[in-house]
Amino acid sequence: MSARRIGALLLRHLYVWRRHWPAWTDLFYWPLLDLMVFGFLATYLARSQNTPMFLGLLLGALILWDLFFRIQQGISVSFLQEMWTRNLLNLFVSPLAMTEFLAAMMLFGLIKIAITATMMAAVAWGLYEFDFFTLGPALWPLAVGVIVFGWAVGTVVTAILLRFGPSAETLAWSLAFLFQPFGAVFYPLSVFPEWLRPALGLLPLTHVFEAMRAVLGGGGLDAGRIAWIFVLDAVYLVGAFAVFAVMFRGSMARGALLKAQD
Amino acid sequence: METVIDVQHLTKIFDGNPAVADVSFSVTRGEVVGFLGPNGAGKTTTIGMLLGVVSPTSGAIRVLDRPMPRFRREVLARVNFSSPYVSLPNNLSVRENLTVFSHLYHVTDPPRRIRELAALFGIEPYLDRITRALSSGEVARVNLAKAFLNDPEILFLDEPTAALDPDAADQVRTQLRRMQRERRLTIFCTSHNMLEVERLATRVIFVHRGRILADGPPRDIVAARGKASLEEFFVSLARETSDGAAS
Numbered sequence: 001m002s003a004r005r006i007g008a009l010l011l012r013h014l015y016v017w018r019r020h021w022p023a024w025t026d027l028f029y030w031p032l033l034d035l036m037v038f039g040f041l042a043t044y045l046a047r048s049q050n051t052p053m054f055l056g057l058l059l060g061a062l063i064l065w066d067l068f069f070r071i072q073q074g075i076s077v078s079f080l081q082e083m084w085t086r087n088l089l090n091l092f093v094s095p096l097a098m099t100e101f102l103a104a105m106m107l108f109g110l111i112k113i114a115i116t117a118t119m120m121a122a123v124a125w126g127l128y129e130f131d132f133f134t135l136g137p138a139l140w141p142l143a144v145g146v147i148v149f150g151w152a153v154g155t156v157v158t159a160i161l162l163r164f165g166p167s168a169e170t171l172a173w174s175l176a177f178l179f180q181p182f183g184a185v186f187y188p189l190s191v192f193p194e195w196l197r198p199a200l201g202l203l204p205l206t207h208v209f210e211a212m213r214a215v216l217g218g219g220g221l222d223a224g225r226i227a228w229i230f231v232l233d234a235v236y237l238v239g240a241f242a243v244f245a246v247m248f249r250g251s252m253a254r255g256a257l258l259k260a261q262d
Numbered sequence: 263m264e265t266v267i268d269v270q271h272l273t274k275i276f277d278g279n280p281a282v283a284d285v286s287f288s289v290t291r292g293e294v295v296g297f298l299g300p301n302g303a304g305k306t307t308t309i310g311m312l313l314g315v316v317s318p319t320s321g322a323i324r325v326l327d328r329p330m331p332r333f334r335r336e337v338l339a340r341v342n343f344s345s346p347y348v349s350l351p352n353n354l355s356v357r358e359n360l361t362v363f364s365h366l367y368h369v370t371d372p373p374r375r376i377r378e379l380a381a382l383f384g385i386e387p388y389l390d391r392i393t394r395a396l397s398s399g400e401v402a403r404v405n406l407a408k409a410f411l412n413d414p415e416i417l418f419l420d421e422p423t424a425a426l427d428p429d430a431a432d433q434v435r436t437q438l439r440r441m442q443r444e445r446r447l448t449i450f451c452t453s454h455n456m457l458e459v460e461r462l463a464t465r466v467i468f469v470h471r472g473r474i475l476a477d478g479p480p481r482d483i484v485a486a487r488g489k490a491s492l493e494e495f496f497v498s499l500a501r502e503t504s505d506g507a508a509s
Contacts, residue, residue, distance in 0.1 A: 086349040090408070093313045093418075094366040095339040252317040252331065255276065258310045 029174060036181035044187035056216050058186060059130045061209055063120045065185050067113045068146040068153075068205065069176045074109020075102065075154030076161065076172040083166055092257050098248055102158070106151050113147070135212065138221040141229070145208040148233035153179070155240035159247035162256065184209045204232040263290040265327075266416055266448050267312065272321035274307050274472075281307040283472035284321070291415075294442055294449040296463035296480070298456075300500045304472040305452045309418055312450070313343060326415060339367060344409035345420035346402060352394035356385060356404050359393060360411065367412035379407040383437060399430030406434065410441065419451040423458055431455075435462055456493035466492070468499060475499055 048054075079101075082088045091101065121132040133139065157175050160168050179185075183205030189197055200206045207229045215221055251257050267289035274282040282304040289295050299305050310316035311323060314334030323330040325337045350359040357376060364372035380386045383403045388396060396404065402423070409417055422438070423431035435458060441447055453459050459466060460480050468476040468483070476483050476499065480492050489495040 081351075085351040085353070086347070087351050089315070089343075089345070089348040090350065090363070091366070092315050093338060093343045094363065095335045095368075096366050097335060249317075252315065255274075255281075255307060255310060255316045257315040258306060 029177075033177050033181055037186065040181060040187050040191050044191045047191075055128060056130050056134070057213055059124045059128060060132060060135065060212050060216055061186050063117060063124065063132055064142060064146050064208060064212060065180065066120060067117055067143060068150045068179075070113045070116050071106075071109040071147050071150030072154040072157065072176045073172070074112050075105040075151065076157035078105045078108060079158045079161055080166075080169060080172050083161070089258065098244070102155060102244070105154070105158075109150070109154070110147070117143075135215055138211065138215045141221070141226045142208050142212055145204050145226075145229040145233060148230075148237055149204045149208075150176075152233070152236040152240040155237075155244050159240075159244040162244075162251045163247045165256065165259065179203065179205055182206075188213060202232065204229045204236065207232070265289070266291050266325065267450065268322075268324040269308075269312075270322045272308070272311065272323060273319045274304070274311060274316065275319045280472045282311070282318075285469070285472070285474055286321075287467055287474065287477060289448060289450060291448055292442070292446045294462055294464045295451065296459035296466045297450060297452045297469065298454075298459060298466055298496060299469040302471075303469045305469060306420065308469070309343075309420060309450070309452065313341070313418060314338065339412065340414060341416040341418065342367075342409040342412060342414040343418040343420070344405045344422060346398070346405070346422075346424045347420065348405075349401070350393055350404065350408060353392065355390050355392055356396070357389045359404070360389075360408060363408050363411050369411055375411060376407075379410055382410075382441075383407045384433075399426050399433075402426055402430065402434055403437075406437065413445070414447070416448040416450060419449060419453075421453055421455075422451060423453070423455060431458065438462065456491065456496055460492050468496070470500060 045054075082091060117132075124130045124132055135142065153176055157172050160171055182200055183203050184192070184200065185205065186209075189200060189206060189210055192200060207225050211222060211225050211229070265288045267287075269288065270286050272282055272285045273280060285304075285308065297305050297308065307316055311318050312325060312330065314331035314337065317331055326340055328337050330337060350363075354362070360376045360379070361372055364375060369375050376389070380389055383406055385400065385403050385407055388400060393401065393404065406422075409419075417438075419438075423434050426434065438449065439462065442449055449462070451459075451462065463480055465478060466476070466480045466483055467474055476495075478486075484490070484492055484495050487495050487498065489498060
């Protein structure tokens with residue numbers, strides 16, 4: 001047993017920390033997110049012990065959250081797969097426009113979530129007797145709300161992958177989770193400190209999950225809130241495309257497209 | 263003679279370092295140009311700019327009479343690229359890969375085109391095999407089949423026979439020569455294999471440190487320097503310029 005060799009291997013991983021910032025996410029990002037999600041959830045539970053539909057609220061939130069997460073991955077992980085298989089340059093030197101690439105990945109994401117959501121709804125019904133379709137017609141605008149925001153986040157992640165290459169791979173898996181504690185996914189906006197609420201209201205997810213809880217709680221669908229979700233989604237999507245265009249031009253200037261798969 | 267590639271005063275600077283420095287050349291239809299130089303000479307950056315995936319710092323590029331990268335999509339529909347360092351998705355079958363790229367290039371009747379190219383490049387036996395199960399020689403032929411899907415007017419090749427054994431490399435060269443003759447194809451090719459360049463290229467452009475040091479038919483270039491072969495010429499020029507830079 002050589003302490004020196006053990007030290008050498010430790011050093012090998014510490015060297016990575018020195019210049020590879022995504023490696024730090026394991027240390028801070030995930031533990032912090034876990035702490036926040038479960039901290040807020042516990043606060044919510046402590047305040048509302050008599051909530052009769054808690055299981056339904058949680059499962060409904062979980063399914064809608066998964067739509068958001070999968071649709072984001074539908075874009076950014078598909079891009080990563082082109083990097084891993086060293087196919088990116090073949091695509092870039094074909095007449096394919098990046099808008100076409102993004103559109104294809106958005107559609108692919110839709111196919112994936114159609115399958116995932118059906119499976120999750122069936123399992124939730126079979127195991128917990130929770131009928132996701134209790135949401136009725138409200139389901140569609142809420143689903144659109146999470147899908148479009150997922151597209152926007154997926155587009156930004158892809159833009160970052162273009163700029164930084166595979167070293168930013170962790171983002172493809174982790175960025176969506178940044179919105180979990182702050183998007184009022186598993187607990188209402190009222191759980192957050194009052195000073196934070198206006199800022200969280202700028203996230204479409206906050207309104208989607210608030211609307212979901214209102215509908216599952218027996219209330220109606222607030223048309224004003226739905227309109228606000230669509231406005232926010234449109235702003236984020238346009239912003240995401242703008243970020244992508246800037247990053248794409250920057251990648252061409254730096255020659256990053258030639259090296260994106262190295 | 264119709265000019266299909268026209269490069270004027272092309273410069274590309276990365277972080278203050280010129281990768282390509284004031285390079286000018288033109289290529290006419292049907293030429294087979296070997297674009298040579300040591301590692302870091304600026305070959306890949308130049309090809310990247312010709313293909314519109316790297317934007318020049320200054321200078322002008324016209325490919326098929328269209329300015330690049332402004333008309334990149336229009337141009338890219340009429341050219342193609344193959345490199346052993348770029349792969350087709352290895353979890354798809356050869357036929358699936360060629361079908362995907364047929365659609366990307368708007369090929370009419372993809373199944374027919376794939377059958378034609380499969381016969382031409384001898385890849386019929388493994389059309390339905392997963393790409394990762396192929397040998398490097400087979401992959402090189404599949405890559406070439408992909409590069410001919412859109413019947414390109416210009417073919418950009420980066421080290422076309424790297425990682426191939428001499429027999430497989432010879433087969434690839436033979437196929438390329440035949441396609442070039444039959445279709446009056448223009449080939450712009452980088453290679454470190456000087457024997458290959460002598461056999462394939464009608465003209466050689468030698469670059470070093472981002473500048474063109476020699477341009478002409480391989481035989482003339484070798485004769486002008488009093489060398490026995492292109493390989494000898496390459497080594498002497500690369501060392502000469504390196505020594506010059508070092509002293």
